[in-house]
Amino acid sequence: MxxxxxxxxxxxxxxxxxxxxxxxxxxxxxxVVGMLYDGEQALEYLENNKKPDVLILDLIMPHLDGIGVLEELKSKELIDEMKIVALTAMGHDKIMKTVLELGVHYYIMKPFDLDKLTQRIKQLMEAESSAADNFTVQNAELEVENGNYKPLITKIIQELGIPAHIKGYRYVRQAVELVIKDMDLLGAVTKELYPQVAEKFDSTPSRVERAIRHAIDVVWQRGNQKALEKYFKNNINENVKPTNSQFIARIADTIMVNLKVS
Incomplete structure (x- = not known):
């Protein structure tokens, strides 16, 4: 280094x-620039001192927990000034989803291998290029082993620029996960995929279809141009916006190829 x-x-x-x-x-x-023992101490330090390259943050702490710290950092626009590694003794999909959306770069369960942690931190700190992409894949592999594709799906749709507050964000993520697990759904988007997503979120297939289309419209108009060129180069070259099924299929295919999902 x-x-x-x-x-x-x-x-x-x-x-x-x-x-x-x-x-x-x-x-x-x-x-190691410091050791702090609760969330309030962490916020005070980060507001008044030079930011570390990496913040290792436990999620369960007194006074102010790790999620509270992340929310405060994000509201104060400090979240992007460092890499964040979240630690927890409790594995839960909703918690993982929340911390990733709040800007956490790596999520690790206690107990863990210290050598593996240093390896991940070094990968995080390498140039924002193929090394960073490799980190995303390797991080996601830890979850894929347990059948959880959401972390990598979330990374991709956030990279593209789908706003987390719109319904299409959740619908796209769920649709991609379903397709990864059953590619045949791409041949029955209207009859099977949309109804399954709708059932998950107590919605209707037509609303799911419209919300996903809206999410794609938002990305196409004001999303991350580099990410669009990365994942939808052919559509960009031909100036053709992908359909719902093409959009879902491209993200699913990217994950399946990179992770060699069988």
Missing amino acids: EKTIDILIVDDNKEFCQLLAEFFDENDDFN
């Missing part, structure tokens, strides 16, 4: 913090 990686550790378990700090101190690539 050309640059020492500054790390701030925030966890209410002081012994665990010390263990992490000692481990990082043995590696010349890392520099």
Whole structure:
């Protein structure tokens, strides 16, 4: 590594913090700038000091939990100034979804392998190129082993620029996950895919279809141009907006190819 990686550790378990700090101190690539033991301390530090390269943040803490810290950081526009690794002893899809949407770059369950953590942090800090893409894939593989594709799907649709507050955001994500698990659904989008998504969200197939189409319209008009060129290069070259099924299929295909989903 050309640059020492500054790390701030925030966890209410002081012994665990010390263990992490000692481990990082043995590696010349890392520099622990501080250890804090609750969310309020973390916010005060981050508002008044130079931001670390990496924030290691426990999600369950007294006074202010990790999600509360993330929400405050995002509201103060500090979330993008560092890489964030979330730690938790409780695995839950909704929690994972929330922290990823709040800007967490890597989510890891306790207990974990310390060598693996340092490897992931180094990957995070590498150039925003193929190395970052590889990190996303490797991070997602940990979840794919348990049949959970949502983290990588979420990364892609956020990269494209689908706003999280519109209904199409949730519908696209659910549709892509269903297609990954059953590609035959692409041949029955109206009769099977939309109804399954609608059932999940207590909606109707026609509303699902319209919301997904709206999400695509939003992305096409004001989404991330680099991401669009990355995933929909042919459509960009031909100046043709993808249909709902093409949009869903392209994201699903990207994940299946990269992760070699069988």
